[in-house]
Amino acid sequence: MEQVIYWIGGSACAGKSIIARQYAKKRGFDLYSCDEYLDRHLRSISASNQPAMHKVSRMTYNEAFYIRSVQEQLKEYIEFFKEDFTFVLRDLEERSHQSIIVEGNQLLPSLVAPCLNSRHKAIWLIPTEPFQRHHYRKREWIQEILDCTDDPVVAFDKWMTRDAGFAAFVEHEALELNLDVLKIDGSKNLQQTYNEVEEFFNQNEH
Numbered sequence: 525m526e527q528v529i530y531w532i533g534g535s536a537c538a539g540k541s542i543i544a545r546q547y548a549k550k551r552g553f554d555l556y557s558c559d560e561y562l563d564r565h566l567r568s569i570s571a572s573n574q575p576a577m578h579k580v581s582r583m584t585y586n587e588a589f590y591i592r593s594v595q596e597q598l599k600e601y602i603e604f605f606k607e608d609f610t611f612v613l614r615d616l617e618e619r620s621h622q623s624i625i626v627e628g629n630q631l632l633p634s635l636v637a638p639c640l641n642s643r644h645k646a647i648w649l650i651p652t653e654p655f656q657r658h659h660y661r662k663r664e665w666i667q668e669i670l671d672c673t674d675d676p677v678v679a680f681d682k683w684m685t686r687d688a689g690f691a692a693f694v695e696h697e698a699l700e701l702n703l704d705v706l707k708i709d710g711s712k713n714l715q716q717t718y719n720e721v722e723e724f725f726n727q728n729e730h
Contacts, residue, residue: 531646533631535691538649544627558628565611576603585672633697
């Protein structure tokens with residue numbers, strides 16, 4: 525029987541993890557959150573085969589978020605996810621007997637598109653920059669990272685500008701491939717967003 529996979533991609537703070545967890549629980553699907561497997565993937569990389577993952581994983585927070593330009597950060601961020609997606613696919617192949625919902629920033633539209641037999645099995649949640657900045661500030665661990673940089677204010681601004689650039693990149697890729705995007709701007713609560721995602725996925729059954 526063909527493996528059933530649903531995909532939720534996008535940028536940070538859009539609610540991907542919570543929505544995927546809720547959908548998996550309701551449907552009895554296995555949940556694969558890309559970031560939960562990242563440490564394991566990083567133990568298998570090499571400088572020659574995964575140069576972006578190798579480089580970024582060895583940076584200090586100051587190097588990652590303060591010293592480099594936003595353009596450098598964004599380029600390596602995208603390359604990092606492209607390299608990690610290969611590991612994600614290997615993990616999913618090991619679960620070929622399970623129905624799975626996958627969520628994470630690694631799910632770039634151009635990478636997911638070849639895996640789809642229906643566009644209603646993948647959606648990208650794209651937060652607006654003000655929404656993303658507001659909700660990133662609420663994350664408990666972020667200040668600890670910023671305090672390791674020479675200028676936490678500048679580092680945070682670069683980080684958020686990079687993520688806004690990433691969100692724009694993902695949205696552009698999805699629309700170019702005729703794939704679906706849901707903008708997240710705070711006008712709907714998380715349950716309403718979940719309902720929209722569920723309704724979108726349910727179109728596979730009609």
